[in-house]
Amino acid sequence: xxxxxxxxxxxxxxxxxxxxxxxxxxxxxxxxxxxxxxxxxxxxxxxxxxxxxxxxxxxxxxxxxxxxxxxxxxxxxxxxxxxxxxxxxxxxxxxxxxxxxxxxxxxxxxxxxxxxxxxxxxxxxxxxxxxxxxxxxxxxxxxxxxxxxxxxxxxxxxxxxxxxxxxxxxxxxxxxxxxxxxxxxxxxxxxxxxxxxxxxxxxxxxxxxxxxxxxxxxxxxxxxxxxxxxxxxxxxxxxxxx
Ligand code: PEP
Numbered sequence: 615x616x617x618x619x620x621x622x623x624x625x626x627x628x629x630x631x632x633x634x635x636x637x638x639x640x641x642x643x644x645x646x647x648x649x650x651x652x653x654x655x656x657x658x659x660x661x662x663x664x665x666x667x668x669x670x671x672x673x674x675x676x677x678x679x680x681x682x683x684x685x686x687x688x689x690x691x692x693x694x695x696x697x698x699x700x701x702x703x704x705x706x707x708x709x710x711x712x713x714x715x716x717x718x719x720x721x722x723x724x725x726x727x728x729x730x731x732x733x734x735x736x737x738x739x740x741x742x743x744x745x746x747x748x749x750x751x752x753x754x755x756x757x758x759x760x761x762x763x764x765x766x767x768x769x770x771x772x773x774x775x776x777x778x779x780x781x782x783x784x785x786x787x788x789x790x791x792x793x794x795x796x797x798x799x800x801x802x803x804x805x806x807x808x809x810x811x812x813x814x815x816x817x818x819x820x821x822x823x824x825x826x827x828x829x830x831x832x833x834x835x836x837x838x839x840x841x842x843x844x845x846x847x848x849x850x851x852x853x854x855x856x
Contacts, residue, residue: 622840
């Protein structure tokens, strides 16, 4: 049985006052669903004291050194974090991260005993030119290390064109990509059937139930709708009921 995961990516949002939202999310009875918030690094140590999982949004491939402004997986773990995102499309775009770089960062996360949520997804032009499944395969093969297991890795399928846009793929499109990811995982890893695969991209309370009913969707990676407890808790509730 794969444990369901509701993960929130706060991106570069949230000052100290946002801790009240995190506390309200953590206080909610998640009914067996794993709840994860990836806040800005400034809030990580404080948030790690709450009864839910917290994670970084990225980590460096090295454990320490002259990398101004970066954070290592060990430093994330030192705050109490148990997860980190790797390969979010905003990192791939804004910081020109390649699959090889993401693979190295993910390997560093494993070394620090963090579970990596490896993000993959196609752009709109790739979708429109029927390249979605090829892109997904290439990113999975390149970004996910050979040492990945269902325990140290979660895959997040996030179509780039659905992130923060209010646009969501059809249920059939989500089902097709998740089935494809599952097939590639089971081909490559002995425990491939046990990896959790999340959908991400404009998930909100109003579409969560429908998305969580799609086969092979084990939860969601949520941006905007994870910032406020009033928006995120109904998504956790929908996942628990799915
Ligand atoms: C994300 O940033 O990972 C994301 C899915 O954002 P949103 O839910 O706002 O589309």
